[in-house]
Each structure stands twice: as C-alpha cells, then as structure tokens.
Amino acid sequence: MRKILVIGSGKSTSYLIKYLLEKSHEEHLHIIVGDINIQNARKLINNHENANAITLDVFDQSSRRAAIENADIVVSMLPARFHIEVAKDCVTLGKNMVTASYVSDEMQKLNHAVTEKGLVFMNEIGVDPGIDHMSAMKVIDNIRDKGGKMVLFESFTGGLVAPESDNNLWNYKFTWNPRNVVVAGQGGAAKFLQEGTYKYIPYNRLFRRTEFLDVEGYGRFEAYANRDSLKYQDVYGLNDIKTLYRGTMRRVGFSRAWNMFVQLGMTDDSYTIDDSENMSYRDYVNAFLPYSPTDSVELKFRHALKIDQDDIVWDKLEELDVFSKTKMVELKKATPAQILQKILMDSWTLEADDKDMIVMYHKFGYELNGKHHQIDSTMVTIGEDQTYTAMAKTVGLPVAIATLAILNEVITTPGVQIPISKEVYNPILAELEDFGMKFSEKEVPYLGYNPLNV
C-alpha cells in the first residue's frame, strides 16, 4: 500500500478524501488523515478500511516528522501560513508535497533544495488558484501552438450561492471564509492593464468599476478587479499583452450595494470599537454617521450616501436588519469589519439544504494571421450539500488528482511549482471533466476595449 498523508480535515477536504478513498483499492492507497481535532477526519473517512485518522499537531516537531516519514506523499490542507514546517520536513525526508495555497516566499526559497532532491512540490492546485491556472494555460498554449499572439486575458472567478438557493436580495451567501469577503479588496489599489495602459483603482472606487459577464444558462454576473491582476503576467508568459485583468464575480447589483459599507468605513479591520459589545446594530451604523439629536439613523444614512427613496439598495440594507435597535453586536472590542461580518452572517449563512456554486470565466484575445480573435471559456460547478460543496469539489479534486498523478509518476518535473505546464494540466483537466468540471469554450468576436480600433 502507498501511504498518502493528508494534513487537515477542514471544509475543503471532503471531496479530496472521498476521491482518494474511492481510488484506494485499484491504486493500493492507504490514506492517513491528520488533524489536531480528529472528529471531522473520522466523519470523512467513515470507517473506510484503507484509511485512518491520527491526531496531529503540526507544531509538535517529533510527531509531525514521524507522520511525514511514514508517508509516501504529503498533502497539506492547513491554512497557508502553516505549510512551511511541513514543507521543510518533506525536503529533509525526501517526500513529495501538494497544497492548494499560494506559493509563499518561504516556500519559493525551498525550490533549490526541492529540485536538487528531485521532489515535486505542487502548489496553487485548488480552484482559484488552481483550476484557473490550468484552464487558462491550456487555451493560451493552444493559441500559441497555432501561431497566435495573446493580446488580452481576463479571468474571473466567483464563489456564490447556487441559483436554486439564491433567495435574498443580495443574491449572495457566505460559501467560504466570511472574513475574506468582508475585507476583500483592501490593502492597496487594484492594478491592471487595459489596451497597454496601467490602470489603478483605489479601494473606495473598486465596487463602482465593475464589468458585466453573461454565462449561458446562468444569466448575468458582475466582477470587480482583484488587487494585483499582473501577478501571473510573467509566469503565464504574457509580457507583451495589452489587456490583463483578473476579477471576482458577484451577481449584478451586489457591488453597488456593498459599496455603501465601504463608503461609510464599515469594512475597516484596522481598529477596534471600545464599547462594541453593548451596541445595537443601529448604534454600530450610527457610529459612521454625523451626530444629530433628532434626525434618524435612516435619514442620515440616506443623506450621507445620497440614496433615493426608491433605490433597491435600501431594501438590501433593510433585509440585513442593520437598523435594528434590539439586535446586539455582543462582540467585545470588535473591528468594524468583524461587526459587519456578524450582521451579515445573520442573513447570509447557508441553510441546511442550500447549495453553493463556483463560476469561472476567462476571455482570451489574440492575433492570428493579422486578425483579432477571441475565445470565451466558462465553467460552472454546483455543490451537492454543505459537506460536498462546489468549493470543496473544485479545490479538493485537483489536489487529489495531482497527488495521485505525482505518486504514479505522471507528473515528474521536480521543483516548487504551480500547475501551468502541459505535463500537469492535461491529465488533471481531462479527469476533472469526468467530474463535470468542463469548460465551455466559444469563439466570439474580438472587441477588447477599443472595438473600432481608433
């Protein structure tokens, strides 16, 4: 039996473990799931004969090392900041490793040692990052192989609620870490390229500079720019590209409404409010509005943001009950963002039978034989339930498939890497199609941002 150590058994591991267990007989696998709290690991393993759960504290060096030494390959599904100690042990002990996280500077520094030892350290092989890299590079490589020259690449991903569970005015529920949603876009201007010019959007304008995207069968979405659209310009080989934009998808109207919170400072996570535990939701909102002995919080809110009496954003606010005098914040010394998160979780937490949805949309513009062309590529995945979510599927399956491909020496090129080579993305994308994660590609007229070419 070949032993696969999976460290962490959180939300994103359900499909990963399911896949490996289903393959365990034909592939002679034994799956060891290590977590500091093994309740969830046991539930996911469900007494499968080819698996066992172990209590694993990644900060306890000797037990961590023993578990890694005992494995043939290690999958770390821990939060990104905890990978590095596991990674160093994998180098020392000569084990391949897989993560779904961004390559940290520390991880990148291991590249020389990893390559020397002929090891494969595959990272960013979840959904975003992960499926986005693979599906984009496949089309980009195809375009290049037929002699085309990339002029535009735009890529959008959204973690949303499935249409059948989409029953609030925001068309949004939390399908992943709510905190990341509340603070999304903070920490610096968004940067991207449009027709050869760099463009910058500060946080306070980010949610008012959206683009529309139509996905067949799913209707219209909008997208706001990610902080650094240029991050993969080099890695993807797009240094001469004219337009490069990466964004986050929401249903149309979300961003305009969300912008109210941004404008008033309610998403700020950089300071705490002293008496937050004794505030009502209404007191919290009022802290961002001028004092008045007589005017209502509602009217001050409408005036501050110039919200017309019949604007739909107002209904969205009321749906969240942000003006409640009786609902209490209860959090001690909380930041504005933490309080907003609590208010939103009252309304945006998935119900027991709600399903989530992952949507991805790429646009590839290229020149071939003097003409401009465009390919649009889209993928939609819907979850089954709250354990087997679309998020867990799109994160966990690429990780699982990559793990087995490394174990079976289908993927062999050593180094700290991300899935952008044919050797990696071809087998993985092919197998993902068997699980319904298929990109729908179509040729569309090239428009870019200068359709008349003036």
Add this chain to the structure above:
Amino acid sequence: MRKILVIGSGKSTSYLIKYLLEKSHEEHLHIIVGDINIQNARKLINNHENANAITLDVFDQSSRRAAIENADIVVSMLPARFHIEVAKDCVTLGKNMVTASYVSDEMQKLNHAVTEKGLVFMNEIGVDPGIDHMSAMKVIDNIRDKGGKMVLFESFTGGLVAPESDNNLWNYKFTWNPRNVVVAGQGGAAKFLQEGTYKYIPYNRLFRRTEFLDVEGYGRFEAYANRDSLKYQDVYGLNDIKTLYRGTMRRVGFSRAWNMFVQLGMTDDSYTIDDSENMSYRDYVNAFLPYSPTDSVELKFRHALKIDQDDIVWDKLEELDVFSKTKMVELKKATPAQILQKILMDSWTLEADDKDMIVMYHKFGYELNGKHHQIDSTMVTIGEDQTYTAMAKTVGLPVAIATLAILNEVITTPGVQIPISKEVYNPILAELEDFGMKFSEKEVPYLGYNPLNV
C-alpha cells in the same frame, strides 16, 4: 556665558535663533548651532558675537556627545525620529532638553531616568503640538478653577497662506512639508466624540465631513477631523467630556476639491507607478480612470466624480493644469502621492514675497451652576517673509522661551513632559503675547451638537 546647543538649522529655527541671540547679552548666553550642513546656520547667526555654527552629524556618537557635554541645555530641532540618540546622551550627561516634536514611545521610556536625575525634557512645545496645548490648558484650568465642568472641547489649527498672498482658487499654498499635506488623513479612520458617542470617519469620507469656523477679521474657514481626536483626552483630564474633536483648518471649498484626488486614488503613497517618469500629467490622471479609445480624460473625470459642467471644482483642477499633455511627471518609480505633490508644487509654492499664516481656534463648552457656557478662543499669526514665517515664529518662539525658562529655573519640575502645567504655560503664553501671539477669547452661547437638548 551659558551655552545653548541648538541641533538643526532648518526652516523652523529662524525665530528660535533670533530670539536667543537677542537675549544673549542680558542673559549671558552663547548659542551653538550644530547642523550637518552649516550654510543655513551661518546665515541665521549672521556673525553674531555670542554664537557660532558647528558641523554636527548626529549619527557620529563622539562628536555628538562632545557637543552635548559642552552645552548647558540642548534644543533638538531635528526631524522627530532623530531625537532619541540626543536624548539618551542628555540623560547620560545630565543636560536638560527641549523639542517641538511629539513624545515618541522611546522618549517616554526615558522618563524614569530623566526624573531620577532631576532633568527637564520639554517636548511638543511648538505650535501644534505646543501653543495648542498651552492655550487650551490655560482656559480649561480657568474653567475648573471657578468650578466649571468641561463638556465640549474642539480644537482646530491651520497652516495657510496669508490673506494678502491668497491668490489661487484653492486659497492654499504649501507653507510647510508638502508631503504631509498630500498624505494627510491616511493610515486609519478619524475617531472623535460627539455628545457622548464615538464617531468614525474613513479616509474616503474625511474631506466631506467638514465643519465651518468663522474668525473675526479673517472670514470663514473649514476643518476636517484629525485622525485621533482622543489622543490628549487623558492628559488634559477630559475623561468625562461629551464632545472632543480636533481638526485641521483650510479655507472653505478646499476639502471638497481635494476630495477629488482622494476619490480617484491620487493621494495613495503605498505603491509606485512603473513608467511614471515618461508620463504627462494627463497620463497620470488617466491612470485612475477607465480606458476609452475615444472619450477624453476630462469627460471621464467629470463622469467618474459626477462633476457638473459649472462646478467651481473644475476651475480648481484646470488651475493646476492636471490635464496637460506636455508637462511631464519626470519622477522615476514615483507613488501617486509623490506625483500629485509635484503637480501641486508647480502651483502652490510660495512666491518670494508671499506670507504664511497660522490660525488656531478652540471651543470650550462647560457647565457651571447648572448652566451651559461656551468660550471660543482664536489666534492668527502672519509671517514676515519666507525666512521669518508664521510657522517658524509659532514653532520657534515657544521653544526658545521654554529653553530660557528652563535655564533660568522658572520651569523646574523634572521629567519627560509636554507643556500642560501652569508652571510651564503661564510664563510662556505671557511672553508670546509680547510677540503678538495673543488669543482672543469671547463668551458665546453654548450650542454643542444638541442645542435644543432633546
């Protein structure tokens, strides 16, 4: 002769040195001005018999110590971050010290050693901080002495251009460090108290939540909130106060126009623009606006910020020539804030005969015998020329007067301190009046923010 070492001979030292030289005969003073570059020191000393300039590199420990050892008292007019090594030497060598800077954590940590040795380390004794502390505490102490209870304290300071030199549409010129003006208000939400409730304003709303202030003889001003109005709540003994607000003064209309730059992200100092040196001013502005092959930068700007065709803010923009195709940024790898500063310096640099102006406005609300009262206190100082500026006068004279008062043992209470005790502010404020820095106090009806007391 008693020796005073003044370290630094920058913009704010002209009046400081002038005052000490004028007092040097009757007070038996010898002034040593140390700077790494002694050109300006020599100019300010102007061959006075009781002074000399020395080359002093504060990072060269032995020469720094020798200079301090040779002095009876040390005045550090260096940028705030350079005080600490001087301060440590003063502790070791048993010398009193004066600065106009905020007390850093490092400086505060010296308090025990300073007090043990019976030394006086006077800080924050310029204009803001400095004259604001003294003039406010004098009124607050008076109110308390007659049995009043403070309910409101608002304090505003502005470094502006004098009315006779106020000849641009912004009613503003750079009279101090331009960089501080461009990045003012960044780094976190403004926090203050209004009628017992904490209020928070994010940066992107800061310049739209101004207050008006009328100063007799000088017309109307506006003020935006400083980042932390609560900083001196404890120190001033205002823990039960209902309203506490500190702000920065501008002429009316400045903030609404400045807000255009804030909204578009042009004041951001957190990232650099790659090809900035080859940009025209117009290219720079365009980087913050959506791409269009045909629409003008002007129309995109108007549309983004919803600026009406006849809005005066547009004339303010045009006055700065921000849409110029021929004026070049020329700065390499500059931040948006650095580029904006350059554009503004084209228009806002003082002319040779321009004068500056310092305006200060305090409001004190208090309860006495069951009734509410209010005192408004204002001070305006106008500069003489570009060496003897209002800024140099209001910063340098309190420093100079305090230095002599410490030397003459008028101020004796030891410790790392700021000028909030009667021992300190009474003699200094009295002498400042001789130099025309007199506060005009008047009783006004108490309004607060809840005039009808509902």
